[in-house]
Amino acid sequence: MSTYTAINLAKRPYGAAIGPELFEVVHLPIPTPGAGELLIKHTHMSLDPAMLGWMSPATDSYIPPVDLGSVMRSSGFGVVVESNHPDFAVGDQVQGMFGWQERVLSNGTGLTKIDATLSAELVLSVLALPGLTATQGLYRIGQPKAGETLVVSGAAGSVGSIVGQLAKAEGLRVIGVAGGAEKCAWLIDELGFDGAIDYKAGNLNDQLEALTPDGIDIYFENTGGEIQNLVFARMNAHGRIVVCGHIADYLTATPAPGPNWMNIIKKRLTIKGFTMPDHFQDAPALLGLLMPHLMAGKIQYxxxxxxxxxxxxxxxNLFFSGANEGKLIVRL
Amino acid sequence: MSTYTAINLAKRPYGAAIGPELFEVVHLPIPTPGAGELLIKHTHMSLDPAMLGWMSPATDSYIPPVDLGSVMRSSGFGVVVESNHPDFAVGDQVQGMFGWQERVLSNGTGLTKIDATLSAELVLSVLALPGLTATQGLYRIGQPKAGETLVVSGAAGSVGSIVGQLAKAEGLRVIGVAGGAEKCAWLIDELGFDGAIDYKAGNLNDQLEALTPDGIDIYFENTGGEIQNLVFARMNAHGRIVVCGHIADYLTATPAPGPNWMNIIKKRLTIKGFTMPDHFQDAPALLGLLMPHLMAGKIQYxxxxxxxxxxxxxxxNLFFSGANEGKLIVRL
Structure with missing residues (x-):
């Protein structure tokens, strides 16, 4: 009997690095689809910072954690290898919440069929969660206007890099915050950002002041950390802050405090957090905003x-060290 | 020649109490209105926490500070005692930014005529800045819905007391935060709040938990301070935070940090600051929301x-000690 590999969550992380000791690797017999079912060969699995929250002890967060002993949650890309389902044929490319496993038995619920001309990398890096997240946050909350200045943290990440490129396409001045000279060079030289701040290089405030002479109208927050306070202090009147991620604090027992709120009054700021599960039903409209820029060659990844x-x-762990260069994908 | 008294700002406060050493009291000849001008006898002057900001060194805040040597800024209520202006007759009641002075020479700009049946106390305590501020913040930002829970800090203050009463009229559960047993009793017994938290009594979190068993949907912030962090941690998903005032930090050299932003994502919170000068043109619409409740006897002050x-x-200083009982008005 053929088998496939799956990985279950065995323990929860408590302020430590993520490693094999938190998981259980299991080998299971490949199932045979019944009536109305299909079998997916999972080929590309997305790794996302949100996984840290899914592994962590239950809070009253937007989505329950993964149960211990259950397959770890993830979104992925695959190909149909057997089908008794009228809507899916062998060879179809599909996307869905597949989990950390090489095969997925499905009744079709939650599956999205993907056109054969689109690559797994493009889908997972742009068209799925990263692009939807960037578009929702930038347009619906950020309300970008040509001529404004946008700062995005985690700028070399999958969401941040799309946010910055969309904002450039809309005529904004765009400054990215990233870790290391190579990422900063990529933002400026390849993606066309107006400037980049290396948060590992020190003198953050000097870098920020020099690159935002007219203040900041939109801050797209992916990381938290020291840069948050500095950007907050430079927000212009009626500025918007999109709170999308806070990776600096995902594994800390005592998260850092935020900035004092007086500036929220003085500058009449709007600060708004969001998570995509609230907005999945808007995916067609969001793709309608994103696709013209992608088709015009303005979104690289x-x-x-x-x-x-x-x-x-x-x-x-690559998320925490910042060592990932682009969208993290596991090829199975 | 008859004279009147005016008070100029002479020094700026730096983290200290407000006292006569910051001002210069002057006596000036009462002017005679020229063509198109009128003379107002200022009868009731409003004192507001925002004055601290107006006295303080220039920041890039929403309104410039009062120049040293100039009459201190304030809104007030008065009666026309001489007029060469076609729109104003002797005996008319008027309201405007009169400043700390007993007489005001005006060309009519910025003056609002007040119906003779309305008292100075009602106008300054409800219909002017306090009511407009409460209505703008609660309705336009707070988006109250019957059955939700609202917490308001500075609840016995002029804005907070109206916020709470409007929210009660809209069917919300309303909890006020105020200093001292007398104010808390007033909120519950006279204004009909569902509960009150005495921030001077300690055990703030125990009080808050007991009074908000279903969490908090709207927080109307007038004060900052310890309660901010506690309320923030109990916000429900899609909660709204209206940031109107932060009196705990107006005179501090090093304002207290705010809460960590992770909860903004987890709960998809919206936090929005505002100041009324952005919204004065909306006064008729705001009064349209406020007046039905006032006329129905639901707004006490x-x-x-x-x-x-x-x-x-x-x-x-009564604002900082919390010793004021109701809207502060100086009768001239």
């Missing part, structure tokens, strides 16, 4: 591909 | 009246 399901267990 | 212009110089 890069994928950081790891090989083999088991690489996911340590791969998540 | 109390005024804390000081006597004589010079009482303003120390009266401002």
């Amino acid at each position: 890069r994928s950081h591909v790891l090989d083999g399901l088991e690489s996911a267990m340590t791969g998540l | 109390r005024s804390h009246v000081l006597d004589g212009l010079e009482s303003a110089m120390t009266g401002l």
